[in-house]
Amino acid sequence: MxxxxxxxxxxxxxxxxxxxxxxxxxxNGRYGDVMVRMPRSLSELESRIKERVLSVFTRGRLDVSxxxxxxxxxxxxxxxxxxxxxxxxxGIEEIRADISGDIDLMQxxxxxxxxxxxxxxxxxxxxxxxxxxxxxxxxxxxxxMCLAEGEKxxxxxxxxxxxxxxxxxxxxxxxxxxxxxxxxxxxxxLAQLLTPEQIDESRLLMEIALLADRSDITEECVRFHSHNAxxxxxxxxSEAVGRRLNFLxxxxxxxxxxxxxxxGDATIAHVVVDIKEEIEKLKEQVQNIE
Numbered sequence: 001m002x003x004x005x006x007x008x009x010x011x012x013x014x015x016x017x018x019x020x021x022x023x024x025x026x027x028n029g030r031y032g033d034v035m036v037r038m039p040r041s042l043s044e045l046e047s048r049i050k051e052r053v054l055s056v057f058t059r060g061r062l063d064v065s066x067x068x069x070x071x072x073x074x075x076x077x078x079x080x081x082x083x084x085x086x087x088x089x090x091g092i093e094e095i096r097a098d099i100s101g102d103i104d105l106m107q108x109x110x111x112x113x114x115x116x117x118x119x120x121x122x123x124x125x126x127x128x129x130x131x132x133x134x135x136x137x138x139x140x141x142x143x144x145m146c147l148a149e150g151e152k153x154x155x156x157x158x159x160x161x162x163x164x165x166x167x168x169x170x171x172x173x174x175x176x177x178x179x180x181x182x183x184x185x186x187x188x189x190l191a192q193l194l195t196p197e198q199i200d201e202s203r204l205l206m207e208i209a210l211l212a213d214r215s216d217i218t219e220e221c222v223r224f225h226s227h228n229a230x231x232x233x234x235x236x237x238s239e240a241v242g243r244r245l246n247f248l249x250x251x252x253x254x255x256x257x258x259x260x261x262x263x264g265d266a267t268i269a270h271v272v273v274d275i276k277e278e279i280e281k282l283k284e285q286v287q288n289i290e
Contacts (some may be wrong), residue, residue, distance in 0.1 A: 045131055
């Protein structure tokens with residue numbers, strides 16, 4: 001089953017380091033690019049996070065946002081600054097005579113810059129134990145959405161490939177009439193230049209055969225059908241096939257261009273335009289396939 005490159009997933013886990021929330025978004029991208037936004041306290045885990053994400057997703061831009069809540073690493077621990085306290089006490093002593101009443105300890109504790117907050121180092125394994133749970137949940141949810149979107153894309157792609165087959169059958173049905181058209185045009189031109197006695201019938205048939213051979217599009221139609229079959233087969237594979245599908249569409253477009261230039265027939269040319277338009281629609285859809 002093919003996968004889209006558009007998805008979203010969220011995971012939540014709690015442990016001794018706090019509550020971890022992981023949100024993951026996937027969008028179109030040529031390669032597998034992982035961008036991680038997280039607190040500095042989790043920076044040691046970045047390579048492990050990227051490795052885990054890329055073990056599941058092979059293409060696309062993957063944005064991972066991690067939030068750490070209610071943890072000592074985010075709040076920090078208050079540490080008294082003795083030099084600041086001494087300065088405050090000295091100032092209080094100097095103005096004590098002008099102050100009525102006692103000075104409450106809680107009032108002193110609320111004075112600015114009296115405390116600093118130190119962030120303790122957390123054990124990376126303890127962090128990973130909680131982060132990995134939330135990360136796996138987010139990855140699984142995002143992957144499930146990508147697969148669901150991929151299933152919808154596959155249905156649409158199959159419909160469009162079926163339409164291409166119908167166009168090809170129309171071209172193949174029109175192709176035999178082209179020989180008679182070539183003969184009629186050639187006879188009309190010769191009639192303008194030569195008398196009936198001067199026209200060599202055997203030479204005329206030879207020229208018609210040569211022109212018909214040069215404008216024959218049988219091989220192009222056969223290859224096009226083969227590309228269609230390969231395309232449909234790839235839609236049932238579980239690995240990433242986006243690049244290969246895009247390559248097949250380029251080959252289809254090449255065959256369509258050759259048909260249009262070789263056929264020399266207005267009706268076939270109109271059908272070829274329809275084929276090329278449908279290929280362009282397919283190319284737009286394939287851009288979102290992993």
